Amino acid sequence: MANHKSSVKRIRQDKKKTLHNKYYAKTMRNAVRKLRAMTDKEEALKLYPSVQKMLDKLAKTNLIHKNKAANLKSSLACYINKLG
Known part of the structure; x- marks a missing residue:
């Protein structure tokens, strides 16, 4: 376990941010x-x-990579265009 106040606080913040992400x-x-x-x-x-x-x-x-976002948007747009 952490020994310093700052590291204890950092662990607390990381848990909160991880849950949010x-x-x-x-x-x-x-x-x-x-x-x-x-x-x-x-x-x-x-x-x-x-x-x-x-x-x-x-x-x-930076929750997902910018290229992943671009690839997902592109593939979704292609999917929508193929719908009849």
């Missing part, structure tokens, strides 16, 4: 999964901007 990462994965499960093009087009915004925010805060 896990929530947003899981929310993002669920949103992508929900969008990929859609079969109606109009509904998918309505949901896509919010998913895109979420991916951009997570990439900006």
Whole structure:
């Protein structure tokens, strides 16, 4: 266990931040999964901007890599375009 006040505080902060990051990462994965499960093009087009915004925010805060966000947005856009 840590011996210094600063390291104890850092451990406390890390736990809180980890929980915060896990929530947003899981929310993002669920949103992508929900969008990929859609079969109606109009509904998918309505949901896509919010998913895109979420991916951009997570990439900006380094929760996910910027290229991963770009790849996900691109693949989702292709998926939506293929819907009939």
